[in-house]
Amino acid sequence: NAGVMQNPRHLVRRRGQEARLRCSPMKGHSHVYWYRQLPEEGLKFMVYLQKENIIDESGMPKERFSAEFPKEGPSILRIQQVVRGDSAAYFCASSPRLNEQFFGPGTRLTVL
Amino acid sequence: RKEVEQDPGPFNVPEGATVAFNCTYSNSASQSFFWYRQDCRKEPKLLMSVYSSGNEDGRFTAQLNRASQYISLLIRDSKLSDSATYLCVVNMGGGSARQLTFGSGTQLTVLP
Numbered sequence: 001n002a003g004v005m006q007n008p009r010h011l012v013r014r015r016g017q018e019a020r021l022r023c024s025p026m027k028g029h030s031h032v033y034w035y036r037q038l039p040e041e042g043l044k045f046m047v048y049l050q051k052e053n054i055i056d057e058s059g060m061p062k063e064r065f066s067a068e069f070p071k072e073g074p075s076i077l078r079i080q081q082v083v084r085g086d087s088a089a090y091f092c093a094s095s096p097r098l099n100e101q102f103f104g105p106g107t108r109l110t111v112l
Numbered sequence: 113r114k115e116v117e118q119d120p121g122p123f124n125v126p127e128g129a130t131v132a133f134n135c136t137y138s139n140s141a142s143q144s145f146f147w148y149r150q151d152c153r154k155e156p157k158l159l160m161s162v163y164s165s166g167n168e169d170g171r172f173t174a175q176l177n178r179a180s181q182y183i184s185l186l187i188r189d190s191k192l193s194d195s196a197t198y199l200c201v202v203n204m205g206g207g208s209a210r211q212l213t214f215g216s217g218t219q220l221t222v223l224p
Contacts, residue, residue, distance in 0.1 A: 033212075042216040043214040045211040048210050089153075104155060106155050
């Protein structure tokens with residue numbers, strides 16, 4: 001059973017560009033979460049999705065950030081008009097109905 | 113006050129030593145508790161869930177004190193491979209009741 005998959009693993013963008021991060025949950029998991037880890041800081045919750053629904057986006061910045069989990073395909077975290085402060089590791093996690101969340105390898109975003 | 117607070121360390125211990133990590137959380141309504149470990153520039157990996165009665169998994173023992181809002185992790189007979197950052201993680205039950213709140217982590221280095 002493959003784990004949570006994320007791509008790309010590393011992404012470099014210039015200020016003002018768009019970043020798209022993808023996450024495929026573990027097989028059989030219908031709950032997806034996105035977390036952000038800024039340099040030298042702990043992980044911070046961003047958003048929780050189920051298929052075609054955003055359940056909790058209380059941790060998402062109000063502007064430029066959006067997330068989706070379509071019926072088919074991976075979950076996407078989209079950051080428009082990136083700024084240097086968006087540079088971070090973005091981790092996706094998935095879970096079945098139970099509480100335990102399993103994390104993907106992360107996407108390291110660098111904004112130049 | 114941070115929602116989940118941990119001693120950042122670092123803890124440097126010799127192989128074979130016993131080491132204990134502590135964690136406090138602010139929300140008395142918190143529902144579930146975990147220890148994750150995170151290796152440098154890798155994703156967090158679930159080490160163990162923490163149950164009210166305390167639980168043990170091999171060399172690792174986790175305890176929870178709801179009255180004091182305190183969680184601990186004990187590692188016996190430390191191995192070099194235990195070197196990592198240990199993350200105290202709490203589901204505080206707010207919002208969707210699915211988001212995890214992470215401590216900043218305690219860094220452990222086991223020395224030969």
